[in-house]
Amino acid sequence: MLGFAPVIRPTPFHPRTSALNETGLWSHWAGHLAANRYQESDKFEYFAVRTAAGIFDTSPLYKYRITGADAERFLAGMLARDVRACPPSHAQYTTWLDDRGFVLEDGVIQHRAPDEYLLTSAEPNYGYFADRIGRLKVAIEDVSSQIGTIAVQGPRSRDLLAQLVPSVVETPFFGLTRGQIGGVPVTVSRTGYTGDLGYEVWVEAGDALTAWDGLWEAADGLGVLPFGLAALYMLRIEAGLLLLAVDFDSSRYAFNDAHRSTPIELGWSWMFKGLADDQRAFIGRRALERELAEKTSRWRMSGLVVDWEDYDRVYGAAGLIPPKLHAPVHEDWMIYDDAGQRVGYATSFMYSPVLQRHIALGRVRPDLAKVGQRVHLEFTVDHHYEKVAAHVVRLPFFNPERKTA
Amino acid sequence: MSSEPYDAIVVGGGHNGLVNGAYLARGGLRTLILEQREVVGGAAITEELRPGFQFTTFSYALSLLRPQIIHELDLPKHGFMPLLMSSRFAPTVEGEYLWFTKHHDQNLREIERVCPHDADAYEQYSHDLDRVCQAIKPLVDMVPPDPLSDDPEELLALAGIGSRLRRLDRRTFHNAIRLLTGSAADFLDDYFESELLKGWLASSGIIGTKVGPRSQGSGLVLLYHSLGEHDGEFGSWAFHKGGNGGFTQVLARSASAFGAEIRLGSPVERVLTSGGRATGVALADGTELHANLVVSALDPRRTFLELVDPRELPDDLVETVRRLKFQGVSSKVNFALSGLPSYPPLADRSDVFRGFLNIGPSMDYLERAFDVAKYGWYSDAPYIDGAIQSTIDPDMAPPGQHVMSCFVQYTPYRLRESDWDTQREQLGDTVQSTLERYFPRFEDLVLQREVVTPLDIERTVGLSEGNIFAGELLAPQMFFLRPAPGWAQYRTPIAGYYQCGSGTHPGGCVMGAPGRLAAGQILKDNARA
Numbered sequence: 065m066l067g068f069a070p071v072i073r074p075t076p077f078h079p080r081t082s083a084l085n086e087t088g089l090w091s092h093w094a095g096h097l098a099a100n101r102y103q104e105s106d107k108f109e110y111f112a113v114r115t116a117a118g119i120f121d122t123s124p125l126y127k128y129r130i131t132g133a134d135a136e137r138f139l140a141g142m143l144a145r146d147v148r149a150c151p152p153s154h155a156q157y158t159t160w161l162d163d164r165g166f167v168l169e170d171g172v173i174q175h176r177a178p179d180e181y182l183l184t185s186a187e188p189n190y191g192y193f194a195d196r197i198g199r200l201k202v203a204i205e206d207v208s209s210q211i212g213t214i215a216v217q218g219p220r221s222r223d224l225l226a227q228l229v230p231s232v233v234e235t236p237f238f239g240l241t242r243g244q245i246g247g248v249p250v251t252v253s254r255t256g257y258t259g260d261l262g263y264e265v266w267v268e269a270g271d272a273l274t275a276w277d278g279l280w281e282a283a284d285g286l287g288v289l290p291f292g293l294a295a296l297y298m299l300r301i302e303a304g305l306l307l308l309a310v311d312f313d314s315s316r317y318a319f320n321d322a323h324r325s326t327p328i329e330l331g332w333s334w335m336f337k338g339l340a341d342d343q344r345a346f347i348g349r350r351a352l353e354r355e356l357a358e359k360t361s362r363w364r365m366s367g368l369v370v371d372w373e374d375y376d377r378v379y380g381a382a383g384l385i386p387p388k389l390h391a392p393v394h395e396d397w398m399i400y401d402d403a404g405q406r407v408g409y410a411t412s413f414m415y416s417p418v419l420q421r422h423i424a425l426g427r428v429r430p431d432l433a434k435v436g437q438r439v440h441l442e443f444t445v446d447h448h449y450e451k452v453a454a455h456v457v458r459l460p461f462f463n464p465e466r467k468t469a
Numbered sequence: 470m471s472s473e474p475y476d477a478i479v480v481g482g483g484h485n486g487l488v489n490g491a492y493l494a495r496g497g498l499r500t501l502i503l504e505q506r507e508v509v510g511g512a513a514i515t516e517e518l519r520p521g522f523q524f525t526t527f528s529y530a531l532s533l534l535r536p537q538i539i540h541e542l543d544l545p546k547h548g549f550m551p552l553l554m555s556s557r558f559a560p561t562v563e564g565e566y567l568w569f570t571k572h573h574d575q576n577l578r579e580i581e582r583v584c585p586h587d588a589d590a591y592e593q594y595s596h597d598l599d600r601v602c603q604a605i606k607p608l609v610d611m612v613p614p615d616p617l618s619d620d621p622e623e624l625l626a627l628a629g630i631g632s633r634l635r636r637l638d639r640r641t642f643h644n645a646i647r648l649l650t651g652s653a654a655d656f657l658d659d660y661f662e663s664e665l666l667k668g669w670l671a672s673s674g675i676i677g678t679k680v681g682p683r684s685q686g687s688g689l690v691l692l693y694h695s696l697g698e699h700d701g702e703f704g705s706w707a708f709h710k711g712g713n714g715g716f717t718q719v720l721a722r723s724a725s726a727f728g729a730e731i732r733l734g735s736p737v738e739r740v741l742t743s744g745g746r747a748t749g750v751a752l753a754d755g756t757e758l759h760a761n762l763v764v765s766a767l768d769p770r771r772t773f774l775e776l777v778d779p780r781e782l783p784d785d786l787v788e789t790v791r792r793l794k795f796q797g798v799s800s801k802v803n804f805a806l807s808g809l810p811s812y813p814p815l816a817d818r819s820d821v822f823r824g825f826l827n828i829g830p831s832m833d834y835l836e837r838a839f840d841v842a843k844y845g846w847y848s849d850a851p852y853i854d855g856a857i858q859s860t861i862d863p864d865m866a867p868p869g870q871h872v873m874s875c876f877v878q879y880t881p882y883r884l885r886e887s888d889w890d891t892q893r894e895q896l897g898d899t900v901q902s903t904l905e906r907y908f909p910r911f912e913d914l915v916l917q918r919e920v921v922t923p924l925d926i927e928r929t930v931g932l933s934e935g936n937i938f939a940g941e942l943l944a945p946q947m948f949f950l951r952p953a954p955g956w957a958q959y960r961t962p963i964a965g966y967y968q969c970g971s972g973t974h975p976g977g978c979v980m981g982a983p984g985r986l987a988a989g990q991i992l993k994d995n996a997r998a
Contacts, residue, residue: 373540420544
């Protein structure tokens with residue numbers, strides 16, 4: 065018997081993840097049980113991903129299958145990044161906007177077959193997409209609970225998976241491949257949320273445990289650990305990957321523009337490099353073009369690295385041991401310029417073990433989003449505000465060659 | 470600038486030589502680092518003694534490394550990666566144990582399970598020790614002032630220490646003095662009842678030093694080993710990716726990136742001097758290399774009595790260096806294992822091995838292990854600080870197999886009527902059978918064993934008498950007395966000849982502070998010259 069209310073769903077891997085979770089701690093993620101960590105140290109799980117590999121149950125994501133002769137045309141108009149540049153057996157990190165050019169959400173679109181796509185999102189989007197099909201030959205199906213997903217992330221992920229699905233060796237960054245694990249069919253995408261070499265294994269829910277067991281058996285002796293949300297949040301900040309409802313909000317449910325962001329403000333202008341040559345009509349295009357032409361962006365999402373000497377000085381002066389807490393803090397942190405003017409705010413903050421620095425994801429005024437630009441981040445020390453120097457760096461913070469090699 | 474290709478030559482590519490060379494290059498000096506072996510790192514190396522098995526032959530963990538070095542030398546850019554050890558485990562043969570994780574509240578419960586009195590005592594102890602460390606750390610990062618000098622700068626520095634002391638509360642001040650002058654046992658007895666816990670904590674007070682937990686002086690060693698940190702956690706240890714050899718490779722990459730040249734297989738025979746000035750070095754093969762600055766990263770005995778002619782030095786310095794206590798008492802026994810050992814009361818918990826394993830179940834045990842060393846023999850029930858590093862870094866061993874580092878005490882450098890060439894494998898057997906008592910069938914797991922005695926440390930690395938700190942961490946050899954009164958500021962009586970090894974302030978344990986502080990002095994002097 066499952067010891068929780070019927071409205072809380074177990075993921076297809078729950079019989080395995082619950083046996084591995086020794087802490088008794090679970091989060092509710094999109095209505096599902098998700099492990100915070102599996103054993104006493106989330107940081108140990110984090111290091112397993114950075115030095116060997118980690119396994120993460122990412123099944124709670126919403127998943128939509130979009131099929132039909134007009135699927136590409138439909139998505140090309142719905143998604144802001146040009147999905148026509150994503151050939152079959154490839155995937156794209158993408159976003160969709162409202163007609164004012166504000167971000168509704170981000171997700172990954174997989175081009176599974178010529179007329180078949182799979183879109184993931186953190187929150188429900190079925191209605192939004194379904195209501196905009198019109199007369200196109202497109203079907204959209206919510207397959208969220210039909211597919212289980214295991215992320216396999218870290219430097220050993222390729223060797224681990226290659227034992228089971230040999231074609232992963234040739235799969236490029238954001239490529240897809242197919243194979244079998246324990247006799248059940250799986251799709252493997254070279255994607256993830258850790259900024260490391262990594263893959264995600266997509267399997268029919270009914271086959272999920274077979275796939276998990278095959279993977280777990282192959283991982284034996286490799287130093288592979290299951291990891292939970294706490295380690296994931298550390299990894300994604302180092303990877304410079306944004307989190308909905310933390311680093312940005314969906315424009316759809318915002319009460320005012322202070323809670324809205326454009327993709328340019330979120331640092332995604334790289335998605336629109338081909339915009340000038342691409343005649344595609346998509347939702348938000350005009351607003352996006354106007355923002356680019358008139359340079360009306362209010363912010364630029366940036367990486368911030370805290371000045372260690374200044375940080376130590378501020379805490380030292382208070383007689384405190386400077387805390388270096390790896391657990392991410394998902395709160396607003398005010399950012400100031402040298403003159404003490406507020407110039408932005410950070411939304412995710414942590415001490416990064418691989419960088420040995422405090423880092424933050426934050427948005428600053430576009431004119432200050434230059435590598436090396438000095439700003440000041442506001443902390444509370446001894447129950448009062450203190451400003452500590454930081455500087456802007458290029459994202460991602462941590463970007464090992466193996467990620468794309 | 471001279472016409473020679475180098476401004477500075479660093480003798481010795483151990484961690485302090487590398488740190489020093491990197492800082493000198495960063496400061497704009499054309500720097501050459503000379504290493505006798507075919508690998509940099511000195512006593513901080515990792516060697517593949519068996520295919521796929523990476524042994525940390527000597528030094529094996531990281532904590533005291535000064536955080537400034539990490540940032541100033543851009544080490545993360547070059548692969549610096551101190552990995553978390555998520556467990557600490559102290560078993561007894563009787564089946565009682567303490568198992569600490571990274572979860573503070575659970576550690577208190579773990580102590581409570583063994584001894585209810587000691588749970589909050591541990592909180593108090595940890596807090597008191599943190600306060601003392603906070604007070605002492607600034608001394609670690611400063612060039613020791615010379616109390617015998619009448620230079621106003623020196624008097625100012627001394628006054629600075631005094632004014633810092635004045636800001637301490639009485640309790641912290643007294644705790645600091647008690648640790649600096651007393652024994653680890655006296656200090657720990659004031660807090661704790663559990664012999665297991667005391668034995669565990671007291672082990673930090675004996676590492677690398679010929680003292681027992683009840684000897685005056687073990688308090689200082691305990692404090693010294695608590696002065697480090699890992700990711701801001703005071704007293705916490707890490708295991709570097711690829712072992713401490715992985716760490717010194719990072720240092721080498723950093724030094725090279727700053728422009729230092731590293732030459733391997735280049736043992737230095739002597740330092741060349743002319744008219745009381747250093748002019749370069751002569752290698753063992755007769756090659757002479759010239760530079761106005763020569764820095765010895767070797768221990769004080771080699772720096773003052775071997776690399777240069779002692780007759781060029783003041784008598785009192787030569788005499789002090791001759792009297793310095795080295796008397797290494799530590800050995801390493803490293804294993805390649807076919808699998809993880811098993812501790813019967815926790816037979817299915819392999820995660821107890823994700824960190825230090827403390828074989829030292831009481832202070833009596835440690836003291837008895839010390840007793841025999843006083844009379845020139847090694848313990849038959851030795852203190853062991855074990856670490857199965859492949860549980861932290863799986864790249865250290867093939868899948869499913871492991872490497873295990875065992876730091877062993879006491880094994881005195883001088884054996885009574887015998888020597889280590891005769892006793893080496895006996896020591897290996899002693900360690901192995903000791904582990905067998907805790908982990909039945911341990912011997913079945915052993916694929917290979919490496920025994921590194923003080924004699925081997927001396928022969929391979931060059932550390933006199935195998936002392937891992939390049940001179941013991943005893944009060945008469947610390948701070949402004951390290952290595953000798955008047956010569957604790959990294960200079961020597963020979964102009965242009967400097968010292969930067971662990972035999973200088975603050976000392977060893979892969980701290981890097983001597984290399985960094987010496988570089989500061991050298992660059993300052995060079996700017997004045």
